[in-house]
Amino acid sequence: MKNRITTTITTMMLMLFCSSINVFAQSENVVPSGYPELDEWVKQCKVERPNALGYPGNYDSKLDSFYDWYTQNRMENILINNAGDPFGNPSTLSSLKFEREVIESFAPLYGFDLDNLWGLVTMSGTDGNNHGLYFGVNYLRNKTGKMPIAYVSDEAHYSNYRLCDLQNLDVCMVKSNENGQMIPEEFEKVLDPTRPCLMIYAMGSTFKGAIDDQTELNKILDKYPEMEVYRHIDAALFGGYLPFTEYKDLVNQKVANYQSISISGHKFFGIDSPCGLFITSREVYDNQNSFDVAYLNANMRMINCSRSGVEPLKFWWLLKTVGIEGWTEQATAIMENTAYLVSELTRIGWPCRNNKYSNTVFFKRPDDEIVSKYNLANSYDERFGGNLSHVVVMQHVKKDVIDKFIVELEGTMTSTAQVKADATMTDSSD
DSSP: OHHHHHHHHHHHHHHHHHHHHHHHHHHHOOOOOSOHHHHHHHHHHHHHGGGOOSSOOOOSOOOHHHHHHHHHTTGGGSOOBOOSOTTSOOOTTOOHHHHHHHHHHHGGGGTOOTTSOEEEEESSHHHHHHHHHHHHHHHHHHHHSSOOEEEEETTSOHHHHHHHHHTTOEEEEEOBOTTSOBOHHHHHHHOOTTSOEEEEEEBSOTTTOOBOOHHHHHHHHTTOTTSOEEEEEEOTTHHHHGGGSTTGGGGOHHHHOOSEEEEESSSTTOOSSSOEEEEEOHHHHHTSOOOEETTTTEEOOSSOSSOBSHHHHHHHHHHHHTHHHHHHHHHHHHHHHHHHHHHHHHHTTOOEEEOTTOOEEEEEOOOHHHHHHTTOEEEEEGGGTEEEEEEEOOTTOOHHHHHHHHHHHHHTOSOHHHHHHHOOSOSOOO
């Protein structure tokens, strides 16, 4: 036991020493701006980046060559505004042509046919969900003359509840199970078949990384063939990597039978500012309210007016420079590293759980110092003993980062037996 403690302390001291060297090197590598407060902020970002484990950002982005091209051509001096429909006539000083190519390139990954397709590059995952709700409401109302009721699990992303409030929708939050999935029996209890159903499926719940069981929930919806249904998938993070795994059918529109999907660009794909994809069918688009705008010589059925023309270019650049092969390698790596994190937490006796298909691992909350250092996201669930934290295993969370985290976590344990005594969760979940 004494030798183990000595070895652990020595390892921690060595890692702290190496970490301090790394921090110093990163802090020194700052191009002066002439504004000390800005330079200090950049230093802090460089220090915090390697330890960013709690939120789904890819800090191993592949946009260096894009910015080299962009700045060398002085593109920052040209406003690129994608005001208009990517599937309409491209306007002057826009990247609508490339935006359409992005949508047409990604759509087959989600089971959409090119001859029945519409979509756009959004300003965020929330923007994509906003379009999903807005398009769903218009689609159902134009078909039935009735306003729908929105149904979403109580562990889905909070933007869904806020957007229902924004759009003044009747919304029903459905109870979820301990893994974070909507409970089919609870959904059936609250379903009102006299009104259209706007179903919001969580493709990765915010904290536990759960996926709603679409098969079981759709069986309930199938009991009411006279009820019009619109299914929107909130697939912010998971919609990025699942198409490149053996679980790709979970996001395949032909298999899952949904009408629209929202995917984030700043999560798995590593774009350095919030953006995303909203993809739906042309049939859904054609059932939206028509807004002919003479000023733009366009029909503006989407929510946004001005939209970034730069984010579609980043998506397009990544399609060309990373592509399917690169994303498949990245998805494989994050799933392997997720399994490694679970195995290491289990090895030291730290209670944890990981949903199938998920790169999110949640566990008993460690000391505040570790929570702060690794920017862990926190939650609370009495079913798992109360205070919880989670790690989202993204591309930059490699095994050496996990090893460092595990060593520090183990160093806070007074004894393995005590942590095990506190455990109320199993090590993994299907």
